[in-house]
Amino acid sequence: MKKTPHKVILTEDQMPQRWFNLRAAMPEQPDPMLRPDTLQPVTEADLAPIFCEELARQELDAEHEFTDIPEPVLEIYKMYRPAPLIRAYDLERALGTPARIYFKYEGNNTSGSHKLNSAVPQAYYAKQQGLAGVTTETGAGQWGTALSVACAYFDLSCQVYMVKCSYEQKPFRKAMMNVFGAGVTPSPSMTTEAGRKILAEDPNTTGSLGCAISEAVEAAAASQGGKRYVLGSVLNQVLLHQSIIGLESKLALEQLGEYPDIVVGCAGGGSNLGGLIAPFMADKLRGVKAPRIVAVEPASCPSLTRGRYAYDFCDTGRVTPLARMYTLGSGFVPAPNHAGGLRYHGMSPILSKLYHDGYMEAVSYEQSRVFEAAVFFAKHETILPAPESAHAIRGAMDEALRCKETGEEKVILFGLTGTGFFDMTAYESYLSGRMTDYVPTDADLQKGFDSLPDIPQNRGL
């Protein structure tokens, strides 16, 4: 007989009322973002024309350990949260592992992923500030969908620049955003200077997140103050909002008397990983506990495992501040055969710093091995995972298989960030044997590194 339930869903009363700021627990801070013109650290005033005021404050706040979640944000969170923490009993049986595998499932909302956790406060703060709307970019479409849902609720206009190859491969993502009233433009487009410039250089480009960011930032700037740019990953503010994933996971595990030996998350820009690990990493930094923290990234876009820890632009059009992070260079464009998200050239500066300082491990997988894990998981746990999330599944399964070899009853927690409902083309490609893998050569990567800004801060890194 089972001793523990299949899942723990906290009550609304138990849902955390504050976000946790991982930076406040870091012994050393990430290097500051720099203005590209002066190479001086950015200030809230520098960020104000692009970001909402409160979000600019959160972006630079390294002091406050907690930030109260505003009441209207809690109201929406309670529509779909707390999210379940699920024990993967049948997966354990199928693997024959003595490990206990738990996953935090963030796919039970219409946006289909954890992205809604940050979309809601970002839309709220924009509304609060009296703005007319927001602009953003989206890759696989998860963030754009989440922001559309949040903006519809707050009656805020929403303009999404969607990476062109995703726009074409996933017409239903566009339709979904349209249902919620958002406008969707394939990027690069002729509607912005950044887009026109990139198209002039390469008319056949399939687009990149970096490029879509440039367009969205430009569109916000062109609104003369009526709109602001919002971003679904990488930023410190996003990790703050996503800390709700980790806080809930920790509380739910405590109810079961468990603490993870290994925490595994997929890593693109770092929004899910940073949120999931936040309270566990804090325990580690403070020497309270010593969980292993594992980032899983695609071999085709290996910013942590093969990137440089350098100052880089967050976008391809080179209009954003410079952030010191693990990066493949803002000129890096992932192979078009790459399915799903996790295709950003950089990585959250917070996570980059923690990885650089040895608090976190990173592994990468080719996509066919990731889809193999996704299908195996689906059959045993009845949930069809997003390709992004399946990276974490692959990582967790391999850790569990190692436990099978050693006989260790480790507790593994991984983040299941979303559903694969909008990724059926990729699943079909995998099932039919048409899916191909791509691992960039050192020469491929060098092209990206050549796009790194040639500034004093990058010399000798």
Next chain:
Amino acid sequence: MKKTPHKVILTEDQMPQRWFNLRAAMPEQPDPMLRPDTLQPVTEADLAPIFCEELARQELDAEHEFTDIPEPVLEIYKMYRPAPLIRAYDLERALGTPARIYFKYEGNNTSGSHKLNSAVPQAYYAKQQGLAGVTTETGAGQWGTALSVACAYFDLSCQVYMVKCSYEQKPFRKAMMNVFGAGVTPSPSMTTEAGRKILAEDPNTTGSLGCAISEAVEAAAASQGGKRYVLGSVLNQVLLHQSIIGLESKLALEQLGEYPDIVVGCAGGGSNLGGLIAPFMADKLRGVKAPRIVAVEPASCPSLTRGRYAYDFCDTGRVTPLARMYTLGSGFVPAPNHAGGLRYHGMSPILSKLYHDGYMEAVSYEQSRVFEAAVFFAKHETILPAPESAHAIRGAMDEALRCKETGEEKVILFGLTGTGFFDMTAYESYLSGRMTDYVPTDADLQKGFDSLPDIPQNRGL
């Protein structure tokens, strides 16, 4: 401040351990199913070649009020259940109604709908009996997906005949079933006698559920006992399994000190409606409470509001037993512009009897009004509903608007059966103004009625 939470999710311990058999509470039983050859009531022995033994027993059981849910079925239920009961606070505000609107949301599982509740036990009983697999039909794809998920878990083969127009409009549904290992054949097909016959008569037919049922039944029969046919709606056994929806809803409302004045459900074959209303209808039949029970159906397939209460085949190929139900005739084929499910020619015999005896009301809506409600709901409640579920939303919204006129603070409960993730083509059609409505003329309906079997039991009905 809110007095009640946004939602109630029962704990696994609180989840009902028994299904409730609505027939046991009915003062008069539905007329029995008849063998088409002898016109005598079917027996368990008659059903055994088609249905699993335990399901044949459940189909004919009018006595036992409760049936224990087998432990392995509870194990899977607990992966995604209990399902949330959600208070539609923002919808209420947007409508300006004094009514309190609750909905039971069944879309938080990978099959995307309530259909999994019956797919799991049906797959379990098949496995239990030592069968190699099951065959079935699917219209919009919800049932086929649910059965694929359940069969993958129990390692059972699964062959799905999918209505051809859905197969073509929804390629991702097919891909999803393939992920879970099911085979999917567009119906009518050349693989069965029933399919070949229908194609010979009309090579361009877009198919119908009735026709897909004929093919699935034939394929099961052709397996020489290795497989059985399973059905996702209409049958008494399906309503039994789906009673978990109503039982959980009632428990959750009790926690809030609420009882519904009006229960609204969408009605195709009756699986969701029958499950949702079961305990409330029982209260009504026993004179304990007097809720209004409202079935909402599409104007394009109006079996309750415009059908005949007659004996009819459950399929187009006329191979199944005869059931007395509200029906448009097994020869009725819904217009191809009809989006989503709810396109079955008949209606659950249990619900038909209750409707006939005046315990239940029925309304119908054209699909553009249904999609209008769907989009409105999505923007306010952040959930993208399936077109089927949106019929119930439309019905509940109209009841709430009547409360606004009268000032009555009624409690409205409706069933939100699933997500619209796989219906983006229909949403796009609605948003772009290309969606058309269709209401069959009396002459259109007459063609369907002409297909009713000419048997003594149907004379004078």
